[in-house]
Amino acid sequence: xxxxxxxxAITDAMRTELKNDENVLVFGEDVGKxxxxxRATEGLQKEFGEERVFDTPLAESGxxxxxxxxxxxxxxxxxxxxxxxFLFEVMDSVNGQAARMSFRSAGKLNAPITIRSPFGGGVATxxxxxxxxxxxxxxxxxxxxxxxSTPYDAKGLLISAIKDENxxxxxxxxxxxxxxxxxxxxxxxxxxxxxxxxxxxGTDLSxxxxxxxxxxxxxxxxxxxxDGHSVEVIDLRTIQPLDVETIIASVEKTNRAIVVQExxxxxxxxxxxxxxxxxxxxxxxxxxxxxVTAPDTIYPFAQGENTWLPKADDIVxxxxxxxxx
Amino acid sequence: xAAEKNKQFDPTSVLHEIEEKFEMFQILNxxxxxxxxxxxxxLSDEQLTELMERMVYTRILDQRSIxxxxxxxxxxxxxxxxxxxxxxxxxxxxxxxxxxLPGYRDVPQLIFHGLPLHMAFLWxxxxxxxxxxxxxxxxxxxxxxxxxxxxxxAGVALGFQKRGTKSVVMTYTGDGGTSQGDFYExxxxxxxxxxxxxxxxxxxxxxxxxxREVQTAAKTLAQKGIAxxxxxxxxxxxxxxAVYAVTKDARERAxxxxxxxxxxxxxxxxxxxxxxxxxxxxxxxxxxxSEWEKRDPIVRFRLYLESKNLWNEEKENEVIERxxxxxxxxxxxxxxxxxxxxxxxxxxxxxxDMPYNVQEQFDIYTEKESK
Ligand SMILES: Cc1ncc(C[n+]2csc(CCOP(=O)(O)OP(=O)(O)O)c2C)c(N)n1
Numbered sequence: 197x198x199x200x201x202x203x204x205a206i207t208d209a210m211r212t213e214l215k216n217d218e219n220v221l222v223f224g225e226d227v228g229k230x231x232x233x234x235r236a237t238e239g240l241q242k243e244f245g246e247e248r249v250f251d252t253p254l255a256e257s258g259x260x261x262x263x264x265x266x267x268x269x270x271x272x273x274x275x276x277x278x279x280x281x282f283l284f285e286v287m288d289s290v291n292g293q294a295a296r297m298s299f300r301s302a303g304k305l306n307a308p309i310t311i312r313s314p315f316g317g318g319v320a321t322x323x324x325x326x327x328x329x330x331x332x333x334x335x336x337x338x339x340x341x342x343x344x345s346t347p348y349d350a351k352g353l354l355i356s357a358i359k360d361e362n363x364x365x366x367x368x369x370x371x372x373x374x375x376x377x378x379x380x381x382x383x384x385x386x387x388x389x390x391x392x393x394x395x396x397x398g399t400d401l402s403x404x405x406x407x408x409x410x411x412x413x414x415x416x417x418x419x420x421x422x423d424g425h426s427v428e429v430i431d432l433r434t435i436q437p438l439d440v441e442t443i444i445a446s447v448e449k450t451n452r453a454i455v456v457q458e459x460x461x462x463x464x465x466x467x468x469x470x471x472x473x474x475x476x477x478x479x480x481x482x483x484x485x486x487x488v489t490a491p492d493t494i495y496p497f498a499q500g501e502n503t504w505l506p507k508a509d510d511i512v513x514x515x516x517x518x519x520x521x
Numbered sequence: 522x523a524a525e526k527n528k529q530f531d532p533t534s535v536l537h538e539i540e541e542k543f544e545m546f547q548i549l550n551x552x553x554x555x556x557x558x559x560x561x562x563x564l565s566d567e568q569l570t571e572l573m574e575r576m577v578y579t580r581i582l583d584q585r586s587i588x589x590x591x592x593x594x595x596x597x598x599x600x601x602x603x604x605x606x607x608x609x610x611x612x613x614x615x616x617x618x619x620x621x622l623p624g625y626r627d628v629p630q631l632i633f634h635g636l637p638l639h640m641a642f643l644w645x646x647x648x649x650x651x652x653x654x655x656x657x658x659x660x661x662x663x664x665x666x667x668x669x670x671x672x673x674x675a676g677v678a679l680g681f682q683k684r685g686t687k688s689v690v691m692t693y694t695g696d697g698g699t700s701q702g703d704f705y706e707x708x709x710x711x712x713x714x715x716x717x718x719x720x721x722x723x724x725x726x727x728x729x730x731x732x733r734e735v736q737t738a739a740k741t742l743a744q745k746g747i748a749x750x751x752x753x754x755x756x757x758x759x760x761x762x763a764v765y766a767v768t769k770d771a772r773e774r775a776x777x778x779x780x781x782x783x784x785x786x787x788x789x790x791x792x793x794x795x796x797x798x799x800x801x802x803x804x805x806x807x808x809x810x811s812e813w814e815k816r817d818p819i820v821r822f823r824l825y826l827e828s829k830n831l832w833n834e835e836k837e838n839e840v841i842e843r844x845x846x847x848x849x850x851x852x853x854x855x856x857x858x859x860x861x862x863x864x865x866x867x868x869x870x871x872x873x874d875m876p877y878n879v880q881e882q883f884d885i886y887t888e889k890e891s892k
Contacts, residue, residue, distance in 0.1 A: 229804050230730035253700035253736050254667060254728050282666070285701070320647065321797075322597045322625065323665045462878065491882045493866040498596045498647025500861035 200380040203373040205347035206236050206312070209354035210274060212384050214244045220358060221266060222249045224259060224276030233278060234314055234373060256282045260289025260311075264297070267307045274358055280315035280367060281324030283332065294363040295338030309363045310354070316369035316408055317458060317505050320498040326370070327495040328407075328459035333365045334436040334468075340364045340389050341436040345410035347378040349433055352387030360389060369408045392439035394446070398428035401515055402446040404469050405456040406432040409488075409506065413456050416511035425519055435465045443469060444477050451482045452518050456511055461489040483521035488514045543741040543755045545787060548762040551816050553824025555762075562766040570831050572613050572761055574840050576605040576819050579629045581844035583792070586645075590796040594852060596646040599626040600792030606818035607723050607758035607786035608693075609633065614768035615691060620659040620677050622670040622692040626723075626790075630693075631660050638851035648858055649865065659688075667698045671707030671720065678716030678781065689717040689775040691768075697728020699742045708749040708783060717775035719768060720746070720783045723758060725790040726813075730804035746783030758786025759818040762825075789813035862890050 200208065213220045222240055224232070228251040231238035241249040252259050256277060263273035277286060290311065297307040317326040334341045340362055344350035350368070357364040395410060396417055403413045410431045417427035428446055432439065447453050453473060457464040466487045473485050488506050496504045548557045555561055564572070583602045589595040601608065604626070612621070612630040621627075621634055628641050635658045643651030644662060652662040664670040674692035681688050698704055699722055711718040722742045726733055739745060746753030752774070756763050764786055771782035791810065793799040826832035863886040867879050875883060 225728075226730045228730075231803075233729065233799070251731050251735050254697035254731065255700040255702060257702050258700070285666070285668075320596060322647070325665075461882075491863055491867060491886065492878050493863075493870045496647075496861065496866050497649060497652075500647065500649065500866065503861060504863055504866065 197379045197381055199377040200347045201374045201377050202344070202347045202350045202368070203234060203236055205351040205380045206354055206368060207238055207240070208380065209351040209358070210237065210240060211243065213274070213355060213358045214240065214248060216384065217272060219270060220248070220272045220274060222274045222276070223252050223262070225252060225254055225278045227251060227276050232276060234370070236312070236368070237276065256285035257289060260286035260294070263309045263311070264289060264294055264307055267309050268305065272308050272310075272358060274310045274312060277311055277313035279321070279325040280313040280329055281327050283313070283329050287332075290333065290339070290363070290365070291336040295336050297338075298362070299338060306361045307363045308361050310357045310360075310366055311363070312354070312366045312368065314368045314370045314373070316371055317495065317501050318371045318408070320501070321370070323497060326501065328457070328464060328490075330365075330367055330435060331459060331463045331465065334465055338363070339436060340434065341367070342389060342434050343367045343369070343407045344433060345369070345372060345395075345407055345431050347380050349387060349393065349431075351380050352385050353389065353433060355384060356386045356389050359386065364389065367407070371408050372411070375411070387433070390434045390437045390439055392442040393431045393433055394428060394442070395431045396427065396429040398426040398450065400426045400450055400452065401519055402428045402430060402443075402450045402453040403456055403511065403515065404430045404432065404443055404446070404453060406435055406465065407458060409456045409458050412506065412508045413511055415508040416515060419508065419512050420515055425515070427515065432465070432469075438465075438468060438472060440472050440476065443472060447473055447477045448480045451480050452521075453481075453485045454488060454511070454514050454518055455485065456488040456506065458490060458506060460492045461487065462492050464489065483518045486514050486518055539744055539747060540740040543743050545755050545757050546763050546767060547757040547760050548766060549760045549821055549825055551821055553821050553828060555825075557763075560763070560766055562762060562769060564762075564765070566829070566831055569826060569829070570836075572610060572765070573822050573826055573832060575609045575613070575633055576761065576822065577837055577840045578844045579605050579609060580819055581841050582629065582848060585845065585848045587792065587796065589852065595642060597625070598645055598796045599794065600790060600796070601626060601629055603789040603791040603813065603817070604723055604725060604758070605629075606761040606764050606822070607721070607788045610761035610764035611691070611721055611768045611784070611786070614765050614772055616688065618659060618686070618688045619772075620681070620688065620690040622661050622674045622677065622690065623663045624667070624670060624693050624695065624698065625663045625665055626695070627663060627693045631663070634658065634660055636660060638847060639854035642851055642855040643858055646855065648855075648861060649869065650858055667694065668701030668703030668707075670694065671698075671701075672703045672710065674718050674720065675707045675710035675714070675716060678711055678718035679714050682714065682716050687776050689719055689772050691719040691721065693721045693723055695728060696722065696724040696726065696733045696742055697731060697736055698722070699745055700736055705745070705749070708746055708751060708781070711781040712749040712751040715778065715780035717778075718781040719771045719775060720781060722783065722785045723788060724785050725788050727790070727794070727805065729794045729799060732804070741785060743783060743785035751781050751783055753783040753785070755785045755787065758788030759816045759821065761818055761822050789816070862886070864890055
């Protein structure tokens with residue numbers, strides 16, 4: 197097994213599926229010769245040719261429409277949206293069109309499209325590059341939304357996304373691209389969409405989170421352990437649909453929970469998770485479920501983001517409130 | 522089969538006819554000689570010198586910005602070398618009250634329109650005070666979303682028109698930007714309303730790694746204006762006199778009520794796309810680079826001005842020294858900007874009263890940040 201970074205695992209997943217299924221096509225802005233601005237598609241055009249891995253003109257709406265059209269002719273498009281802040285340019289294709297394909301054709305047609313896109317803060321990108329817009333797509337029935345937090349998960353989840361018959365948004369946190377390596381099997385393997393992972397077991401408190409906040413939460417859990425608290429960390433991995441079973445089982449065990457997201461308080465997935473807990477496990481709770489999030493502003497420009505992003509310390513502080521309630 | 526022979530129509534010929542019309546307009550050739558006397562805008566000696574000063578200043582600003590970026594003293598930076606004529610000669614045709622909606626590479630025009638240099642640096646670093654545009658300065662902060670400035674320009678132009686303001690709006694995008702839907706919508710709206718807009722496409726040959734030929738099957742980008750029914754021209758974007766002349770003309774027509782113009786400036790970006798990890802050797806050869814270096818706008822203009830005894834090494838050094846000093850001072854000034862706080866962000870989130878959620882967070886962060 198090779199030690200891969202998350203971005204290498206992502207490349208590997210695309211390579212695996214390009215090999216396995218001749219209907220898989222990879223395209224987007226600068227994905228060909230350049231191998232993508234982050235090099236996620238590095239070497240793929242060379243290996244599979246310009247017919248299967250290609251650059252498009254600079255228009256996200258065009259790329260999204262192209263993906264839908266290709267899907268209608270039997271292809272499995274894996275399109276790259278260069279940064280997720282450009283979602284707005286392709287919103288009609290994603291939320292307005294691809295998401296409704298099955299429904300509006302009475303289940304006859306489908307759009308097996310994978311939309312890969314980097315997002316996430318802490319890496320000093322210009323405006324509209326780092327924003328956590330996952331709430332906008334997760335709010336749209338008909339889409340699945342995946343956010344991996346490790347190289348191993350990234351490969352297994354991306355292969356599942358490409359094989360899935362529905363449109364899947366696959367969001368790659370930029371800070372995680374090269375932050376650490378992990379053993380990743382060379383062969384094909386899948387991790388089911390909609391299945392959370394318990395990244396750390398514990399008995400006193402559940403931290404439910406996703407994306408880069410998984411790392412921050414694990415740090416927080418360690419700090420809390422030093423104070424004698426046993427903390428469980430659940431990585432949602434798929435934020436739409438939610439793995440309600442895993443969340444509830446954990447809360448029923450620990451009786452206390454906090455939900456952590458990088459997105460603004462009004463914008464992400466945390467509120468959904470809290471609602472699920474309230475509806476299904478309120479009687480197990482010994483304290484209110486609290487959230488750790490970014491404040492409700494526009495994502496700040498590069499120099500301000502570090503004061504704005506939630507951190508392990510914030511998680512510890514909120515966890516203590518719940519533990520000491 | 523027979524029907525094919527008799528066909529009476531030939532849509533291809535229309536395309537070819539239009540494409541052939543777009544010859545590159547030039548006044549000053551690569552040797553600094555006037556090749557198109559009739560179109561010479563006849564700038565005064567002072568104006569010629571001033572335009573040259575701006576171009577040299579901008580080349581130094583580019584070199585220094587790249588160095589500062591490498592030292593970690595700037596943030597986002599998109600190099601401009603090779604585009605001086607396109608950027609500064611087009612801007613030189615504007616008046617103070619004209620409005621500029623720039624792309625991320627169009628910082629030099631903002632500076633010569635009146636944006637203090639230290640603010641451009643703050644913007645680069647991602648400090649919100651870099652976008653706090655001084656009162657009365659008709660600019661927007663550089664646009665990151667490609668194409669968005671084109672539709673907004675159509676709006677500003679319509680606003681001027683409705684108010685009877687005798688000003689124009691100028692907006693810029695790149696060759697890649699002409700693929701965006703917003704590009705077409707902006708042109709079409711301004712054309713439909715006959716609004717006073719000047720749309721500049723800086724064709725620097727590449728959109729990050731994607732060459733123009735992959736971007737579009739159209740032979741020129743200027744011809745895209747024809748579909749929207751607006752006058753369009755392809756100009757040598759490394760020829761300051763030609764860029765100035767066509768922009769000046771476009772401005773005059775816009776102010777007279779004759780509507781928008783599309784200008785494609787054929788130029789080149791010598792540096793990487795931005796300083797954030799782009800490696801141009803992955804997608805272009807040094808041959809292409811050196812071919813375009815021969816057309817360098819500064820070299821060309823220098824030769825021309827020297828032939829008129831308007832320029833010499835001493836003058837150039839003066840500009841270089843002044844630029845370096847001003848850049849140094851501006852960086853110092855930018856360094857003095859206060860550290861950004863979450864309460865700052867919350868304060869500027871809404872105009873007027875804070876909604877309850879913002880107020881609540883403002884109180885929490887005020888306390889947090891007081892520690
Ligand atoms: C809507 C949108 N899509 C993609 C990008 C990412 N991006 C930034 S610059 C660029 C290429 C732009 O090329 P061009 O329009 O030719 O301008 P140039 O950079 O060459 O001046 C791309 C794809 C963006 N900023 N906005």
